[in-house]
Amino acid sequence: MKSILPIISFQFFFFLGFAQTNTMHFNTSKSLNDSIIKIMHEVHLDGHFYVGENDSQQVSFAVIDLSGKKPVLAGFNEESFIYPASVYKMYVAMEILKQVSENKYSLYRQYIVPSPNDIDHVKEIENDPRPLLRAGDTVTVNYLLDLMITRSDNSAANCLIDIAGRKNINETMHHFGWYGSEVTRKFLPRKFEDPGFDTVRGTQTCALHAAEFMYKIYSNQLINPWVSMQLKALLGRQLDVSKLSTGLPDNFMFYHKTGWWSYYTHDVGIVDNGKIKYIIALFTPIKQEEVLNTMKILSEKINKLMINRHT
Numbered sequence: 001m002k003s004i005l006p007i008i009s010f011q012f013f014f015f016l017g018f019a020q021t022n023t024m025h026f027n028t029s030k031s032l033n034d035s036i037i038k039i040m041h042e043v044h045l046d047g048h049f050y051v052g053e054n055d056s057q058q059v060s061f062a063v064i065d066l067s068g069k070k071p072v073l074a075g076f077n078e079e080s081f082i083y084p085a086s087v088y089k090m091y092v093a094m095e096i097l098k099q100v101s102e103n104k105y106s107l108y109r110q111y112i113v114p115s116p117n118d119i120d121h122v123k124e125i126e127n128d129p130r131p132l133l134r135a136g137d138t139v140t141v142n143y144l145l146d147l148m149i150t151r152s153d154n155s156a157a158n159c160l161i162d163i164a165g166r167k168n169i170n171e172t173m174h175h176f177g178w179y180g181s182e183v184t185r186k187f188l189p190r191k192f193e194d195p196g197f198d199t200v201r202g203t204q205t206c207a208l209h210a211a212e213f214m215y216k217i218y219s220n221q222l223i224n225p226w227v228s229m230q231l232k233a234l235l236g237r238q239l240d241v242s243k244l245s246t247g248l249p250d251n252f253m254f255y256h257k258t259g260w261w262s263y264y265t266h267d268v269g270i271v272d273n274g275k276i277k278y279i280i281a282l283f284t285p286i287k288q289e290e291v292l293n294t295m296k297i298l299s300e301k302i303n304k305l306m307i308n309r310h311t
Contacts, residue, residue: 247299
């Protein structure tokens, strides 16, 4: 995400300092964790990075190896919170699909786009032929979902946040133990926010929560199998392939969500070639133009590590 967003406020009324979860238990491996730390050092992602206002942050990174009998978790600052940019649109999609699965409305329910939700003035993916949403357009929930995930459309995300309801999204996040990753903001300047949301802190998440989210999708446990498979299908049609995708061989499928804005560039997803399977969650406090090549190298190194663990 690279268009209009406010400066992030750090008034953490939801933020608890570190990721808290009590819903999933993964095996751990000292050798895998040591390898991850070594790779992060090799690609120079183990330092502190300036994010403005005399502040610096670190990368939050997690990997879940899915190729063995049991999933194995490793990471680097995986519990550290960071602004997720458009990655948190996947949390919104979860709640929308949950409500559809509960028969609260249909994927094909029509929705009229209101102002000021129609915030985008340029397409996040320039070669996508679908037009920008404009106030007064009548579209379906399904169309909004596809735009929000595959093109990372901010206007669609604003509409879906309204439909889902932030309270509902966050209750579902809490159900899975993802405290601190609440959806607090729409993709709007604060002056256009709904009353009560114009002074809240910016949305945060961490690599651990994002990786666990992807594991729920992978194992068909994100709400239910239908929700999991619907969201996986959307993630598989991601149009932004400029980040971790560039380091993956052609025979690997990547179901993922990216995000980018200002100092922040992220990519989170499920990597699968039928034999080698893993989840990768990378959140960096680094500008997109400065980190893309590093993301490619990191992706290559992690992929090689996962292959070597199972051959």
